[in-house]
Amino acid sequence: MTGKRFWSLVAVALGGLYFLLPLAGMVDFSMRMKRGEYSFEAYRIVLADPQFQQTFLYSVGLALLTIVLGILLVVPTAFFVRLKLPGLRPVIEFITLLPLVIPPIVIVFGYIRIYNTSSILPLTGTWWGTNLLLLFGYATLALPYMYRSVDTGLRTIDIASLTEAAQSLGAGWVRILAVVILPNVFVSVLSGAFLTFAIVIGEYVFAALLNVNSFGPYMVWMGSNRAYEPSALAVVAFAITWACMGLIQLFTRFSKFSTARR
Template sequence: MNGNRAWSWIVILLGSLYFLLPLAGMFEFSMRMKRDGYSFEAYRVVLADPQFQHTFGYSIVLALLTIVLGALIVVPTAYWVRLRLPSARPVIEFITLLPLVIPPIVIVFGYIRIYNTSSILPLTGSWWGTNILTLFGYATLALPYMYRAVDTGLRTIDVATLTEAAQSLGASWTRILATVILPNVLISVLSGAFLTFAIVIGEYVFAALLNINSFGPFMVWMGGNRAYEPSALAVIAFIITWACMGLIQLVTRFSKFSAARR
């Protein structure tokens, strides 16, 4: 047993080094912008760049709108499937897995083909139309993660009993969803929201092909035109992603703690 445990720790250590050493090297390189020693000059330049501030703020707004749109689509759908259409669950799960199978570039070219300026709905010809397409595209990419997070949360509650109790008190379907179901799966929705946020912040294909000035294309442009700033930007993006992962862990632990207290 002691030998197996030692080998397990060795494997964990080697795996950690495999992932952490490149990150350490990238961080060390980003600190060398000044010739006379280490400094955070590259980070200062990146954070002070108006283009960074604009694209990052723009991506945050898109991420928040994507989270709201995803929740509005997924929560009622997952609730109705679990309550009234359990036989349709395999079909819904298959549909929600399609964004993992179909490359984003295929979806984007489909958008361009259907909604170009010569079509009935020329959405790609306007700023608002392009942003709407991008928003729905991001919601599609985040669908597998949001749906599974919400579906897992619905498994932990008695949906039928809660619905019957709310209906006996005269609640409408909208009120049941808003005041009964959503508060009980809020932790799961937040878990899916953090994953959605991480996906939208670093997404490149949709933004580049639809000519959206967001954070993903800015990172690619920076990587092709600067030396030290791209490493600093990659570290910042990595920190943001792992902060989202950490928030998911905190939300999960808080959920377990709240359930234990009940």
């Protein structure tokens, strides 16, 4: 057992070095903008850039809307499939896996082909239409993660008993979903929400081909026109992603602690 534990620690250490050394090199390079000294000048320039602020806030707003759309779509679907239509679970799971199989560039070209200015629904010809397509596209990309997070949460509770109890008290389906089911799978919904947030913040293909100035295209533009600022921007994006992962763990531990106290 001691030998197995030693080699397990060695494997974890080597894996950690494989991922952490490039990150450390990127951080070191981003702080060498001033010759001969370490400084946060590249970070200051990036964070003070009005385009960074505009694109980042835009992507954050779009990510929040995508999370809301995903919750409204996935929670009722997963609930009714598990409660009323268990035979459709393989079909629903297959559909939710399609965004992992179909490349985003295929989806966005389909959007452009179907909703261009010469079609019946010329959504790409207006600002609102383009943003609507972008919202639906991001919800599609996040669907595998959101659905599996919610479905995993539903497996941990007895939704049949909870539904029957709520119906016996006169609750309708909307009230059951909002007051009974959603609070019980709140941590799972948050996990899917933070993963959705990380996906939307760094997505490039949809935004670039739909000609939307979001955070993903801004990072690519910065990388092709600057030297030190792209490394600083990559560190910022990496920190945002890991902050989302940390929040998932925090809420998960808090939920377990609250359950244990009950």
